[in-house]
Amino acid sequence: MDKEVIRLDHISKQFNQTPVLKDITAKLHKGEILGFLGPSGAGKTTTIKIITGQLHQTSGEAYILGINSKQIDETIYEQIGIVTDTSGIYDYVSVYQNLEMFAKILEVKKINIEEILKKVDLWEHRQKLASKLSKGQAQRLILARAILHNPRVLFLDEPTSGLDPSTAMEIHKLLKQLKEEGMAIFLTTHNMEEATKLCDYVALLNNGTIVEYGTPEELCLKYNQQKKFKIKLRDGNSYLMEQTPENSNQISKWLIQEEIETIHSCEPTLETVFLEVTGRELS
Numbered sequence: 587m588d589k590e591v592i593r594l595d596h597i598s599k600q601f602n603q604t605p606v607l608k609d610i611t612a613k614l615h616k617g618e619i620l621g622f623l624g625p626s627g628a629g630k631t632t633t634i635k636i637i638t639g640q641l642h643q644t645s646g647e648a649y650i651l652g653i654n655s656k657q658i659d660e661t662i663y664e665q666i667g668i669v670t671d672t673s674g675i676y677d678y679v680s681v682y683q684n685l686e687m688f689a690k691i692l693e694v695k696k697i698n699i700e701e702i703l704k705k706v707d708l709w710e711h712r713q714k715l716a717s718k719l720s721k722g723q724a725q726r727l728i729l730a731r732a733i734l735h736n737p738r739v740l741f742l743d744e745p746t747s748g749l750d751p752s753t754a755m756e757i758h759k760l761l762k763q764l765k766e767e768g769m770a771i772f773l774t775t776h777n778m779e780e781a782t783k784l785c786d787y788v789a790l791l792n793n794g795t796i797v798e799y800g801t802p803e804e805l806c807l808k809y810n811q812q813k814k815f816k817i818k819l820r821d822g823n824s825y826l827m828e829q830t831p832e833n834s835n836q837i838s839k840w841l842i843q844e845e846i847e848t849i850h851s852c853e854p855t856l857e858t859v860f861l862e863v864t865g866r867e868l869s
């Protein structure tokens with residue numbers, strides 16, 4: 587069985603002759619999370635729109651579930667869930683009724699609202715008006731709507747933007763669970779920490795070009811040339827030391843004399859990788 591869910595082959599897109607995407611190539615398989623990371627305007631949302639057939643590329647080909655994105659029909663839409671900022675929920679009906687209404691609109695016949703609300707941890711809030719939900723709860727309701735029909739692919743445009751760290755963590759847990767169940771997830775973010783925690787593969791996008799592509803670990807290791815150590819001594823002094831022969835000698839002396847309280851190696855994060863590749867900060 588072919589587990590490839592999305593394929594982008596050399597996609598380019600221009601708006602009024604201005605290039606927005608340039609030669610984008612990427613793949614996503616069942617049970618994987620692929621993150622498109624980049625600053626505002628890098629072309630992340632445009633990529634989602636091309637894959638889901640809402641926009642057509644200028645050149646290259648995009649495929650979703652084996653079908654060319656330009657030829658997507660209802661059978662494909664039935665297998666896709668999309669979460670964007672604009673996913674509206676009905677404020678003046680309850681959480682439960684929201685899902686009932688979405689099920690009707692989406693013509694989902696076999697639906698277990700209880701199971702879905704429990705999955706997104708909203709069962710105890712099922713009677714609440716949607717307008718009374720916290721930001722994180724509202725985001726989980728939007729996610730519940732997107733997975734109502736048990737899609738094979740889920741698109742998330744900035745899924746945790748504006749959420750506090752603990753609420754974002756709840757969303758991460760849920761996304762990991764969906765991935766474990768075999769869902770393929772395509773997400774965009776400019777949160778590098780989120781991408782490192784969640785994604786199997788990341789594409790670093792800058793000005794419409796993929797400047798790096800790989801697993802977060804691979805990319806961090808690739809840019810791990812200037813290895814540093816953070817050392818705290820028993821006398822209370824702390825040092826950030828680059829790995830040079832001189833420093834290695836000093837560190838072994840401290841080790842022999844049992845003067846070291848803690849020692850950590852500082853691997854680069856995706857944030858620093860991005861900075862090194864593009865020369866620009868993300869946020």
Ligand SMILES: Nc1ncnc2c1ncn2[C@@H]1O[C@H](COP(=O)(O)OP(=O)(O)OP(=O)(O)O)[C@@H](O)[C@H]1O
Pocket residue numbers: 601606624625626627628629630631632633
């Ligand atoms: N319909 C359109 N017509 C003209 N230009 C557009 C259109 N849609 C997007 N663009 C431009 O394409 C570029 C990429 O936009 P896109 O929305 O894909 O960026 P993004 O990476 O998703 O940004 P953000 O993180 O702010 O959502 C931007 O410069 C934007 O102004």
